[in-house]
Amino acid sequence: MKIAFLLLLLSSFTCRPSGSEDFTSTLDSLADKACKSSDSRTIHLGFGKFYFKSPPKPFSCALHLIGDGIGSTQLIRNYQGNTFLHWTRGTDWSGGSVRDVTILAAKGTNKGIAIIVEALEDDDNQDNSYNRHTFLISNVHLGREDGINTSWDNGIYLDGSKNPDGRSGFAPGIRMTQIVNTTISGTNISQIYLNKARGTNLLNVDCFIPLNGSFSGVIVDNNTQGVKLDSRSCAWRFNDNQSNWMVYNGIRFK
Numbered sequence: 001m002k003i004a005f006l007l008l009l010l011s012s013f014t015c016r017p018s019g020s021e022d023f024t025s026t027l028d029s030l031a032d033k034a035c036k037s038s039d040s041r042t043i044h045l046g047f048g049k050f051y052f053k054s055p056p057k058p059f060s061c062a063l064h065l066i067g068d069g070i071g072s073t074q075l076i077r078n079y080q081g082n083t084f085l086h087w088t089r090g091t092d093w094s095g096g097s098v099r100d101v102t103i104l105a106a107k108g109t110n111k112g113i114a115i116i117v118e119a120l121e122d123d124d125n126q127d128n129s130y131n132r133h134t135f136l137i138s139n140v141h142l143g144r145e146d147g148i149n150t151s152w153d154n155g156i157y158l159d160g161s162k163n164p165d166g167r168s169g170f171a172p173g174i175r176m177t178q179i180v181n182t183t184i185s186g187t188n189i190s191q192i193y194l195n196k197a198r199g200t201n202l203l204n205v206d207c208f209i210p211l212n213g214s215f216s217g218v219i220v221d222n223n224t225q226g227v228k229l230d231s232r233s234c235a236w237r238f239n240d241n242q243s244n245w246m247v248y249n250g251i252r253f254k
Contacts, residue, residue, distance in 0.1 A: 125169030
């Protein structure tokens with residue numbers, strides 16, 4: 001048992017917060033080490049509040065960011081606008097995840113995107129895609145530290161717009177993202193935005209507190225296809241005529 005536990009520690013990167021200090025450079029360093037590691041792509045974040053005073057660098061590998069649980073591990077965006085946690089095309093075929101965390105906009109901070117998963121244009125039809133297809137978002141609470149003058153634009157944004165259709169041997173967009181057991185609130189545009197996202201599964205997802213008359217739910221745009229949404233509280237809408245078939249609580253539309 002002791003040997004197994006030691007191997008677990010050696011095969012991942014574990015860290016704790018240090019008061020209210022800026023955690024951005026620490027996460028950048030840990031992510032860089034994980035993405036270059038031959039042993040692990042996993043960063044474990046322990047109990048406490050992790051404050052970020054500037055945007056972390058985009059994660060360019062199948063990085064797994066895993067907390068101690070909702071409420072226990074709190075990642076707090078303490079700057080205005082911009083993106084927060086950003087995964088993009090990189091060194092591994094597909095993959096990556098964020099799990100078991102609370103993500104908050106700090107009091108008085110507004111706009112921006114909490115989690116963005118972005119595909120870039122694939123460049124070799126003889127090789128598997130290095131985009132973050134099959135990405136997992138699980139057991140995440142995404143909201144605000146304070147109810148006054150605090151917001152996000154979008155909670156989760158899946159962006160496949162830079163990986164176009166119509167090229168022989170290439171699969172376009174961003175594909176097969178799984179979003180499960182996740183709650184999103186306090187947004188100015190929508191809780192979830194799907195931009196050329198294919199085969200997205202959203203299971204037990206809840207949407208609350210749309211701000212400034214914004215849409216409360218999932219916006220489906222730019223020829224997004226094959227979305228499955230199981231929710232008690234998230235509405236959905238097509239933003240264009242090319243997007244098609246949504247399965248909403250077991251009923252297929254369009």
